Amino acid sequence: MKAIVSNKYGPPDVLELTEVEKPIAEDNQVLVKIHAASVNYGNLVLLKGEPFLARFAFGLLKPKYSIPGGDIAGRVEAVGKDVKQFQPGDDVFGDLSGCGWGGFAEYVSVPEKVLALKPANISHEEAAAVPMAGVTALQGLRDKGQIQSGQKVLINGASGGVGTFAVQIAKELGAEVTGVCSTRNIDILRSIGADHVIDYTKEDFTQNTQSYDLILAVNGSHPLSAYKRTLSPNGKFVHVGGSGVQMFQTIVLGPWISMTGSKKMSSFLQRPNQIDLNYMKELLEAGKVQPVIDRCYKLREVPEAFRYFEEGHAQGKVVITV
Structure with missing residues (x-):
């Protein structure tokens, strides 16, 4: 599969689109074909290794997580035998920042607790802007x-x-x-x-x-x-x-x-939480909250998306269409 990979800290230029091994769903995991992802401040910290204290979580000399990307939306392709909440074909969205990141790729395999069913009334791009x-x-x-x-x-x-x-x-x-x-x-x-x-x-x-x-x-x-x-x-x-x-x-x-x-x-630091993600799902389904998206970039354009995000003037979210 194609993925954006970073093997060292630095500016967006260190990001490379390359072929990596497609993950599989372990017993307690969900394999998601990613349709969209989004850029957050946490992605920028993971990319640059700044502030320096963040490296104690992300890797002291180089990134512990080589594929960045926290927020995703996509479709379940396979589930492990212990998964109870989802099945193949389900549209889902979630925050991967607490389980190894990996959102800037065509597929990811993650624990079911980081996902929720995508609201049917919004697109994958809109859903990826939310978690x-x-x-x-x-x-x-x-x-x-x-x-x-x-x-x-x-x-x-x-x-x-x-x-x-x-x-x-x-x-x-x-x-x-x-x-x-x-x-x-x-x-x-x-x-x-x-x-x-x-x-x-x-x-x-x-x-x-x-x-x-x-x-x-x-x-x-x-x-x-x-x-x-x-x-x-x-x-x-x-x-x-x-x-x-x-x-x-x-x-x-x-x-x-x-x-x-x-x-x-x-x-305050946000903590990924399936209960709160489902609460956001309810607000989205009821039309009480609407994602605001500034720009969409393709997967190969992730470095450009980071450069734009770094400027600090995005109106709402910067989204990656996978």
Whole structure:
């Protein structure tokens, strides 16, 4: 089968389209013919080996997982004898980041617990855009942010992959949602239901008088003190992405700020979860969440897709059609 392979850390140029052995389904595994995959920040970490601490999980000197790609959608081709949930012919989608990656390929064999049935009302490309970004948004808002109906919620970096899901999920959970984006993305946020949109090229939301019960930081480089100033007295700040300085401040200073006052500030890493993936499936089937896709690339164009993704201006998700 064809696959994108990386045998060393580096820029997108280290990725090569090559022939590798097609996997087989072990007793507890599902063999999926991949129709689409998508690019996430975790893919970029796996590609470049940065930040360096990530190499303790991904391989110190070279990638432990030679085929990147976390999110997939496709059709079940075979199942192992112990598999209970799926059968050949089922359309599925899932997040492979917790079981060895391997999504940028024609086939992958994975445990059934990382997959869910694909919603029938969306395409494979749309389904591949969902797992990692959608579940990150869901867990960040619901579990870490403890979002409540009626709260004022701000999503910084609202026009990217995680951000577009976060806007829609926060609305579904009853929040009044403000999205922060650049001028060219204002219409996108309005189209997916944002109550208010702030153009960061014209206004700094940390300098106005509005306060928020929950801030989900998906992007940006504001210091932690600016976010703290913008929170309501019992507000919560959840960092899921942004500048390295911002991440460092949240990890180091967040716990101290949370212990010494009523405002809570924390960082968050998504964990693949079949229950939450099925929850996203229900939202998609009900039309309450719609994936936003910026561009689609072919498998041989994965290096180009990474270069575009690295620029940081994707409107929604970057998808690979396999």
